[in-house]
Structure formats: structure tokens, C-alpha cells
Amino acid sequence: MINATNANTMKEKNRRLVLDLIRKNEYSRADLAKETSLTKAAVSIIVDDLIKTGVVSEFKSAETGIGRRPLCLKLNPDSMYAVGINITRSSAEVGIIDISGRIVCKNKVDVYPKKEALKQIVECIASMVKENAIDTERIYGIGVTAPGPVDSLNTTILNPTNFDEWHYENIGLRLKKALKTEVYLENVSGGLALCEKYFGIAKELNDFLLLIVSDGIGSGIMSSGKLLRNATELGHTSIAYDGIPCECGNVGCIEKYASIPAMLKGTKYADWNAVIEAEDAEIIEKEAEYLSCAIVNAINLFGFDSIILEGEINYRPQAIIDAIEKRLKNNTITRTDTRIFSGSAFSGVLCAAVTVFDNYFKFE
Numbered sequence: 001m002i003n004a005t006n007a008n009t010m011k012e013k014n015r016r017l018v019l020d021l022i023r024k025n026e027y028s029r030a031d032l033a034k035e036t037s038l039t040k041a042a043v044s045i046i047v048d049d050l051i052k053t054g055v056v057s058e059f060k061s062a063e064t065g066i067g068r069r070p071l072c073l074k075l076n077p078d079s080m081y082a083v084g085i086n087i088t089r090s091s092a093e094v095g096i097i098d099i100s101g102r103i104v105c106k107n108k109v110d111v112y113p114k115k116e117a118l119k120q121i122v123e124c125i126a127s128m129v130k131e132n133a134i135d136t137e138r139i140y141g142i143g144v145t146a147p148g149p150v151d152s153l154n155t156t157i158l159n160p161t162n163f164d165e166w167h168y169e170n171i172g173l174r175l176k177k178a179l180k181t182e183v184y185l186e187n188v189s190g191g192l193a194l195c196e197k198y199f200g201i202a203k204e205l206n207d208f209l210l211l212i213v214s215d216g217i218g219s220g221i222m223s224s225g226k227l228l229r230n231a232t233e234l235g236h237t238s239i240a241y242d243g244i245p246c247e248c249g250n251v252g253c254i255e256k257y258a259s260i261p262a263m264l265k266g267t268k269y270a271d272w273n274a275v276i277e278a279e280d281a282e283i284i285e286k287e288a289e290y291l292s293c294a295i296v297n298a299i300n301l302f303g304f305d306s307i308i309l310e311g312e313i314n315y316r317p318q319a320i321i322d323a324i325e326k327r328l329k330n331n332t333i334t335r336t337d338t339r340i341f342s343g344s345a346f347s348g349v350l351c352a353a354v355t356v357f358d359n360y361f362k363f364e
């Protein structure tokens, strides 16, 4: 299908492009023109409007040297807000964040019974907006994270295990109807990958795999700067064609071997921290062997330059990082320089809410 772009769409696209750059870095108007290939006049029209509406402000850069210090632009944190709802199997955390990643407020509600939970979520948002005197015009939407699998495009929670009451809940439709604003849905790993991109260590990274290793294994994939939606259950890719059967229907899923409970089964350790504190090289090497298997498959498919580790595995992670990196160098074919980083363990509310900003800036 050919997408026609009319003048208004183009105007809005350029506005968001400029705003996204200001969000990430200090830019003068001239630098923005250079970076976007827009004319200086076009940039000035956009910037003047952003200043007029209180979204950005100008300040003198701290640059030293000869000549005048140029005027740079910065995004006003209180100009853009997003609501985040992180639904887990035990509770739902509801909060509001600003564009700088600050959590303005948050609260917790029960997830059972579902009908009551949805009612409470809606009430909770309304009272937080009121208490914090947030201008609703500046709330850009609601982001939800929930246990996977989820259908992001249709904002529906699919059939996550041990969460039957919420199966096939179209949370997007439900909240949109109640709160009259756009709703976005991601699984937790996808939200966390976006958080690293917007507020964490992945600001400059465009192709990375985020791997959460805890009770299960979750994954978020950033490809060419965009989060892959509905396609990231690395925990259920197989590392053994005749391996352990999994609830998902497949056999040999990596989660059956490398999730923390699976790895610790039959050992003397109660949690991963204990393994690290005991410096148990045998278990660390075994975990690295399993994880590398799945990571190598992913790198050979996507050519990731970076892997970000999150979850319980991220406790004092240097030993496991070294053990995985050693294997990646020998076993990958498309590239051999992939680095492993330790992630930042962002709050669930932030991971949920950031999906709103990502949808805004990825406007097409």
C-alpha cells in the first residue's frame, strides 16, 4: 500500500522530529536545521510555536570559546505527561510520569476481581490528575504493560499463564472508552527496552536485545531504533529439539533451562544472589552456556550490537557478562563484537508510560 503524506501530516511529523531531538540533546536552531535538513526558516516556525505553547524554552549554552554563546533549546518537563499502568499477576501499579522520566505520582490497586480492578484503575488516574493539578491537555495517553503474550496492535492481553481472569481483555478499548484518551499496550520486556532507550543506557543504541532473566525469560527487541511489537518471546525459542516440554506447546524452550528457578533446581542455592556470592563458577558457566545459545540465535537473525541484561540475573553481573561475551565471540557468525550491558531496573510505571512517548515520537 502506498502511504500518501499530506501537508498537515508532514508538518506534524517535522514538529515531532524537532521535539524528539530537543528531548535528547542541546540544540540551537541552526543545529536543528543541519540535523533535520529542514530550512532555518522552517525550524524557526516550529521552534517559535513550541516556545509559545510552553513546550520548550531557550537558554544560553554553557559552551566556552570565542564568540557569542548560542541560544539552545530545552524541553520543559512539565509540558508532556503520560499515564503508566503496570499490570502484574498480583497487583497493578498506576502512575503519571513527565517527559524527563520523573515519576510524578504512583499508587497500587488489586487485580482481582478484574471488573473491580478496572474501575479502581480509572478512579485512581482521575484522582491523581486532580491531586497533582495536571493539565489533561498535556497528558499524551495511557501506556499499559502486562504479562505476555499481548497483542500490542489490538491492545489486548492474550493468554498469559496463571492470569486466566484477564485472558483476551481488550484493555485499550476499555480504558479509551472510560478516559477518552489513546491507550498503548506492551509486554513488560518491551516497555523496559523502551525505558533504556529513552532514559537509560541505550540512548545511543538502535539495535539491541533486552533480556530479563528471573522466574521466566522475557525479551524486548529494538531494531533500527524501533521496538518490535508482538514478536519477542525469546524465552520460548528452543535450544533443544528433543528437550523438556514447555506449557507453550514447544519443547526445549530456553526458559525451561535458564530461568533462575530452572537453573537452581537441585542445587543448594535459594536464589541467584547466593550463586554470585558463592562465586560458583560451574553454575555461572552453565547459565552462560544456555543463555548464549539463545542469544547467538538472536544475533545471527538481527545482528544486535548490544545485549542488555535485566532481572535477577543482573545482580553483580560481571561474571555472567564475561562468561556470555566469551561464547559470543566464538559462536556468532554475523558479528563478533556484540557487547553485553547491565540494565537499570526501571520502575514498572515508567516502562508502561514510556510507550506513550514512543508512539508520539514514532509518528508516521
Ligand SMILES: [Zn+2]
Binding pocket: 235, 236, 237, 246, 247, 248, 249, 250, 253, 255
Ligand atoms: Zn515454551
